[in-house]
Amino acid sequence: MVDVAVVGAGQTAFGQHPGAMKDMWSEAVRACVDSVDGDLRLSDVDELFLGSTAFGGGQLGNTAAYLGEHAGMAGVPARRVENACASSGFALRDGWAAIASGRADLVVVGGLETMNDLTPERKRYWLGVSGDTEWERLAGLTFPGTYALMARRHAHEHGSTHDDLVHISVKNHAHALDNEHAHLRKAVPFEKAAAGAMIADPLTLYDCCPTSDGAACLVLASADLARSLTDTPVWMRGSGAASDHLALHDRPSLTTLPATKKAAAQAYAAAGLGPKDLDLAEVHDCFTIAELLATEDLGLAEVGEGGTFAREGRGRRNEGRTTVNGSGGLKAKGHPLGATGAGQVVEVFKQLREQAGARQVRDAECALTHNVGGSGATCAVHIFGRDRA
Amino acid sequence: MTAPSTFNGGWLSEVEGGLLLQSCFRVNGAPAFAPDADHTTMSVDVLEAWAASGCPLEVAPLPDGLDRDVVLTSLPNLVEAESSTVRLHLLDHAVAVVDGEAPEPQGWPTDGTIDLDPEMHAGLEHAWALERSLTNVSQGAYVSDRTHRLGMGARLGLAAQAGPTWPPRGADVDGHPLSGGAHLQPSGTVYSWTRLIAAGAPSEFALRAPLLGGLTSMVIDLDDGPRGVFLHADGHDANVEIGGRVRLVVRRLYAQDGVLRYGRKALS
Structure with missing residues (x-):
């Protein structure tokens, strides 16, 4: 090749x-x-x-x-x-x-x-068109709802809390302050994010990306x-992709995205790298719970430990082993659906060329992008490096 | 006539020769349907109670005033027979199923009825009328009439494929065709749930969700194995928790292309 x-x-x-x-x-x-x-x-x-x-x-x-x-x-x-x-x-x-x-x-x-x-009327018709239309949509669900179902189940099985999700929101808003392309460039204190207006219980406004x-x-x-x-x-070191059931009820579990795991396994294998090699990961945090699940599915955190990973701030820029969503992620940088995956690569391109200015990840040599379709029906994972191999 | 007990969200009483199911909702002191119920849904409810009491599901031809397709699809064992002496009666916000020449049952004054806010009730009636209008045209996501009708057996009768697999799929995980299977029991356990604010509801519910104060959706582990996703029945307290038991009842879902569409909703 x-x-x-x-x-x-x-x-x-x-x-x-x-x-x-x-x-x-x-x-x-x-x-x-x-x-x-x-x-x-x-x-x-x-x-x-x-x-x-x-x-x-x-x-x-x-x-x-x-x-x-x-x-x-x-x-x-x-x-x-x-x-x-x-x-x-x-x-x-x-x-x-x-x-x-x-x-x-x-x-x-x-x-x-x-x-x-x-x-607003026309927008309402289009939001959620990528979910399972015949069953999930007619059970009242758009994506805030499907991700809320995941969040509640993860809390039930692994003890994660809404405060864990708030930590993700606060982190990504803080990261976006240094991103001139971000949609939401404002610091959000923990207390404010924790008290956000409810959207889909347990997810609040501060758990959701903007339109x-x-x-x-x-x-x-x-x-x-x-x-x-x-x-x-x-250099593009590895590419992986996978699909899964559209509807959550067809999946064995709501606390993992199999498409992410499969795509990541392919990309890691192609690159000859693993999660411990990543300096930067731009992951698909359309909702804060999506980042929590991504950290587990990509191997940055152990299964069930995504909440702890978030609580301990291991994804903060230049604080943990891997900076997670140093751009602000979908949560704060923004989520123009079709542009998001390419936008993640723009960030990686700048980081690996040390052109990211105030948000530069120190000594960034290896990065990953993780782009999810819907609630996990599709996923593409790519790994990039300064070095060719 | 016995004192009523609750069944599928209504008041069920034994009457001479049969069963009477009354709505437990009222507006300004007068009986009213639940926000997503009507004679069609209550007919399914009372016939399910009839079957649960051990009576065969063979009835005289169904009366006018209900959606026959919905009733017959929801109750796959139901047989209409000219010779049957079992008749379904559509009453004032109530339905009865009676065998023989027993008189048409009269309502029983029930305690503990659920009062609907009159303004909300009027709003919902208006919303249903608007939703059934042919000018209510969907854009973006859309379930066609053909797709809806093809799915009615699974949606209302819980018809499963071999496995059991439900909702139906084009093929199994190896790409082989799936044969028909049994009808699943309408009961299960909550696997996860959420309550959405009205603004987060899909457009199919845009007119009614604000009046209802949002929507509650649940992933349910059905007792027969498969997992499904359902709305909570409107108007009833949605005291939902993971592990909680629910029964799946037939209710109005929404209207599109001028036609009311029905489905199963969860009742905790």
Whole structure:
């Protein structure tokens, strides 16, 4: 297989974006192209993979071709990759595979979502469309509800508490203070987060990510090409992906995401690395309980010890072995569904090139991204390093 | 006529030749249906009680005023026979099933009825009317009429596939077709639960969830093995805890494309 590197990465701010979908995407592409050290011509791109759920149905069909045209990639073979919130995590995997297989040398991977240009009534119809529609949705559940069911069960089986979840929220808000792209750049005291308005018992407002607009863009290159474009490529060391039942009631357990475990096992094996090698992990914390479960499923904490991991602050930037969501995570950086996976890689790209400014993780050499679709129906895990192998 | 006991969220009494099920809800002192109940749901309830008492589920043709498909699908052993002397009567916020020539039962004044706030009740009635309007068009997530009808056996009658596997799937974990299996018992144990504020409810419940003060959803370990997810029945106290016992009763779920859709809800 051909080794693959990330040679460029850029994004818009996540949050309330004033522009149209095509403007947001163009902004992310421009930021990405500007980050490439060498001379990159978009007309040389072999393939474009764009992750988006097409939330709201704005440009539901031929989304990638439409957006490619608006960002200087007219004529580049383009397709939309849809796997709910893991759309661009899977777009990344597709881009990696295209190069690793020798089919392409230069690939653009992106993600985009516009979520705040809908009326509240229309938005309500679209929230939760990636869950199990026939059974879970008609039992009153959108994603706050499904993750609340997990949180309650984890507390029942392992003794985790809501305070443990509050620690995650407080940490990620603190991390986001140093992120110029974050949707929520405000410190949240523990007492305030603990007393948040109830959303889906036991999850409160401060356990939930915001509804964000945003776009992110990456340039991947084969090893030979990467060296001509930059002296500091970020190498893709491992890629893993898995799917699982959409509905929670079809799974044996609510306290683990098997798709995360499978995807992580593949990525670790491919990289020849393990959780103890990670300096930084950008994990999918659409809800605080999702981060707690991710720390267990990725092997950063023992099974049942995710609450302790959070309580002891082991994921705080530059305090524990592995910084967890140094960007602020979905919780505070924001969660524009289709852009989230690519946005995680933008953060890793900067961290591994020591370009993360005030939020730089010290001596960051190895990082992981973890991108989940829905309540765990899909998951993509990638491992990156400064070193090629 | 005996003093009533509770069954499926209503008041059940023995009457001459049969059973009477009355709604335990009232508005301004007058009988009312539960927020998600009607004659269709109460007919299923009283016929389940009839079967539980050991009587065969063979009745004279069902009366007008209820959704026959829902009743027959919810009770897979129910047989309509012209020759049957067992008749279902739709009464004032009550239903009765009576064998022979016994007179139509009259209501029994019950204590402990649940008072519904009149404003809330009127709001819910209005919401149901709006929801049943053909202008109530879904966007985004959508369960088509065909999909809904194909799933009614599993949703209402708890029809399982071999295993038992429920809800139904296209194939087993190895990709082999699954054959039909038994009907599951409508009872189970709470595995996990949550209560959502109205704003977090799916759009199908957007009109009624604010009036109900939110929705309670549960993952239930069914007594026959599979696990399912259910709403709590509206209007009843949702004193839910992991390990708590529930019974699954037929209630209105929502309306779409002008049609009321029914399903099982949990009653703790």
